[in-house]
Amino acid sequence: MVDLSNKYRPIRLEDFIGQTHILGQDKALYKLIKQKEIPHLFFYGKPGTGKTTLAKIIAKELGSDYYYFNATTIKVEDLRKVFDRYKDSFIKPLIFIDEVHRLSKNQQEVLLPIMESYSAKIIGASTENPFFTLTSAIRSRSFLYEFLPFSYSDMEKILNIVLKDIDIVLTKDAKEYLIYSSSGDARAMLTLLNFSIKIDKDIKLDTLKELRANIIGDGVSSSSSHYDLASAMIKSLRGSNVDASLYYMARLIDGGESVDFITRRLVIFASEDIGNANPNALNLAVSTMSACNKIGYPESRIILAQCAIYLASSPKSNSAYKAINKALEQIKNGKILDIPKHLDSQHIGYLYPHDFGGYVEQEYLKEDLNLYHSLDIGFEKTLSEWLKKIKGES
Numbered sequence: 001m002v003d004l005s006n007k008y009r010p011i012r013l014e015d016f017i018g019q020t021h022i023l024g025q026d027k028a029l030y031k032l033i034k035q036k037e038i039p040h041l042f043f044y045g046k047p048g049t050g051k052t053t054l055a056k057i058i059a060k061e062l063g064s065d066y067y068y069f070n071a072t073t074i075k076v077e078d079l080r081k082v083f084d085r086y087k088d089s090f091i092k093p094l095i096f097i098d099e100v101h102r103l104s105k106n107q108q109e110v111l112l113p114i115m116e117s118y119s120a121k122i123i124g125a126s127t128e129n130p131f132f133t134l135t136s137a138i139r140s141r142s143f144l145y146e147f148l149p150f151s152y153s154d155m156e157k158i159l160n161i162v163l164k165d166i167d168i169v170l171t172k173d174a175k176e177y178l179i180y181s182s183s184g185d186a187r188a189m190l191t192l193l194n195f196s197i198k199i200d201k202d203i204k205l206d207t208l209k210e211l212r213a214n215i216i217g218d219g220v221s222s223s224s225s226h227y228d229l230a231s232a233m234i235k236s237l238r239g240s241n242v243d244a245s246l247y248y249m250a251r252l253i254d255g256g257e258s259v260d261f262i263t264r265r266l267v268i269f270a271s272e273d274i275g276n277a278n279p280n281a282l283n284l285a286v287s288t289m290s291a292c293n294k295i296g297y298p299e300s301r302i303i304l305a306q307c308a309i310y311l312a313s314s315p316k317s318n319s320a321y322k323a324i325n326k327a328l329e330q331i332k333n334g335k336i337l338d339i340p341k342h343l344d345s346q347h348i349g350y351l352y353p354h355d356f357g358g359y360v361e362q363e364y365l366k367e368d369l370n371l372y373h374s375l376d377i378g379f380e381k382t383l384s385e386w387l388k389k390i391k392g393e394s
Contacts, residue, residue: 004190008162009053013061018154019050022145029145036062040115042100042124042134045147048185051125055096064094064121071102071124076110083114093120100124101133108135115141149184158186162193169202177208181215181256188216214256229255230265233308238273242312249308250301259300263289266307277317277378284310315378323372330369337366359390 010016013023013033022029032038038058043051059066067082074097086093095114097103103111103124114120115138122142124130131144150158156179163170170178178196182189192212196203229251236244252262263285270285288307292300340363342349351360374384388394 004162004194005048005187008158008165008190009056011057011060013057016050016054016057017157018150019054019147021148023054029143033058033061038062038121040122040142042126042130042142042144043147044101044126044129044144046149046183046185047127048182048187048189049147049149050186051147052096052098055094055123055125058121058123059094059096062092062094062121064092067093067095069095069097071097071099071107074103074107076107079107079110083120086119092118095120095122097122097124099126101126101128101130103133105135108138112137112141150186151184152179155179155182155184155186155189159189159193162190166197167201168197171204174203174205174208177205178203181208181212183216185216215258230257230261234265234269234273237269237308237312238316240312240316242309245308245312246305249304253297253301253304259292259296259304260289262304263292266304266311270311272321273316273318274311274314275317275320276380276383277315277375279379281311281314317375317377317380319373319375319380326371327369330371335367335369340364340366359392 013030016023021027024030029038029041041058043054045051056066065086069078079095082093082095111122115122129144129146131139134142159175159179178189178192182192192208193203195211196207199207229248233245233248233252236248249262267282267285267289270281274281284307288303291303295303342351342362343364351362353360374380376384385394
């Protein structure tokens with residue numbers, strides 16, 4: 001059986017479609033690849049977004065020998081065999097490790113001397129952000145790049161390349177569904193097309209829907225309708241309009257949107273837009289995520305609705321959202337303050353608040369950053385009152 005995703009996989013950098021935020025011809029990574037001077041790289045993002053394809057293209061651009069490993073089955077001795085093979089060679093192989101977030105610390109330590117000496121080029125890929133699973137030593141020797149889901153136009157370009165080469169009839173609505181239901185995953189789109197062709201060269205929407213009843217991920221369409229609906233739902237929740245929130249949620253459910261996509265947005269909203277004005281909102285949103293992921297449709301619609309009504313009806317505050325953004329902005333702008341000596345791990349001179357009835361005045365920051373400003377809305381007002389009482393200000 002011909003695998004369309006492999007048959008039409010681009011082999012030149014110029015033919016690679018999408019990821020222009022990192023691979024545009026004016027971008028640093030593109031220039032480094034063309035100069036054959038790449039650093040160690042780690043790619044992360046949704047499936048079918050070109051991570052493996054780009055690694056193979058880079059190997060071809062560099063003229064390097066290419067080795068594929070998967071972190072779920074990789075063995076240290078297998079890595080060492082490859083490294084030993086090139087120990088006395090001028091050739092630097094390219095080692096591609098898939099699912100890199102599953103690498104153990106021991107496996108990462110084996111990579112370190114190779115990365116340090118550049119005796120091989122390491123490229124890793126993952127569907128999850130590997131930042132927190134990679135050791136700081138690995139991160140300091142490499143660069144991380146996020147691969148975004150392909151846009152509708154990217155998917156259409158990929159599909160058109162295939163359609164020029166095969167003799168089929170694809171109706172407009174079938175083409176829309178083929179792209180839209182694949183959620184920015186080119187491999188998924190070509191897999192659906194591959195099996196559709198085996199049924200009939202005249203591909204109709206009904207056939208595609210029989211093979212794939214619902215979209216496979218977060219949803220991308222020509223008009224980005226699902227993202228627009230998600231945006232409308234969030235804005236309606238923020239605006240405390242219960243009916244509008246339920247309506248846009250129902251549109252998402254009816255369109256086959258996954259519970260994971262909807263509940264992630266509810267959890268984010270509960271913290272970003274309600275926060276400590278009603279801390280229980282986050283608890284309910286997280287419980288909704290857990291319950292819906294276990295139960296699934298159709299019953300999850302009831303749990304989602306209950307959560308949406310609660311979130312829309314809750315008092316709103318974005319003070320936590322603004323405070324952490326302000327803190328991160330200060331750090332990115334170079335404000336790295338020394339930790340006061342009594343707060344470090346030596347504890348010298350630290351005043352233990354419990355020994356002073358729960359609160360004692362002491363220095364916590366070398367400079368007053370003035371990050372958090374309570375809006376005194378809902379339970380946030382209670383927290384402000386607690387702080388004042390703790391500090392003896394009221």
